[in-house]
Amino acid sequence: MDGIIVAFPNKENAANIRNLLVRGGMEVRGVCTTGAQTLNCMEMLDEGIVVCGYKLADMMYTELREYMPKEFEMLLIASPDKWSDGDIEGVVGLSMPIKVYDLMNTVEMMTRSMVQRRRKRRQEQKERSPGQQMLIKKAKELLMERNNMSEGEAHRYLQKCSMDSGTNLVETAEMVLSIMAE
Structure with missing residues (x-):
């Protein structure tokens, strides 16, 4: 699950930013006034964007960034002299006073970037090593030999067992090999 968390020391400012984002079709998961509250909100999400000010009630934005999981990005809204001291x-920084158009476009850009990274991670997870591919092939060959299955049937059987047991295909192939090798 992903979402946007708005964190400003002034609750009214945070609510105004949240309202702008919600009106723009964005889903805001939390409104916070402290860094601790923000970190607590992040624990309920897999990834997301924190829209915040330079200084919260209990910490600076740099401290908050250090504590944030790497799956989260930060949109800092502050005067340029506050965030221009180092990248x-x-x-990502937006200078005060903010324009609604700039805020919406920046959050949209950050959201698209997160979606692309998520797709890339999923694609990397799908690619199997040659050793893993060999393991699956051996399990299919064993099923084909012992149970008189075609390759397609053996593959579907492994997939079904994988889904039923809640394990990935490689682990299922390992289980089949260990059970049938006995």
Whole structure:
């Protein structure tokens, strides 16, 4: 699950930013006034964007960024002199006063970037090593030999067992090999 968390020391400012984002079709998961509250909100999400000010009630934005999981990005809204002192990875800055158009476009851009990274991670997870491919092939060959299955049937059987047991295909192939090799 992903979402946007708005964090400003002034609750009214945070609510105004949240309202702008919600009106723009964005899903805001939390409104916070402290860094601790923000970190607590992040624990309920897999990834997301934190829209915040330069200084929260209990910490600066740099401290908050250090504590944030790498799956989260930060949109800092502050005067340029507050955030121009150095580029921090995962922090995008918007200068005050903000324009609604700039806020919406920046959040949209950050959201698209997160979706692309998520797709890339999923694609990397799908690619199997040659050793894993060999393991699956051996399990299919064993099923084909012992149970008189075609390759397609053996593959579907492995997939079904994988889904039923809640394990990935490689682990299922390992289980089949260990059970049938006895």
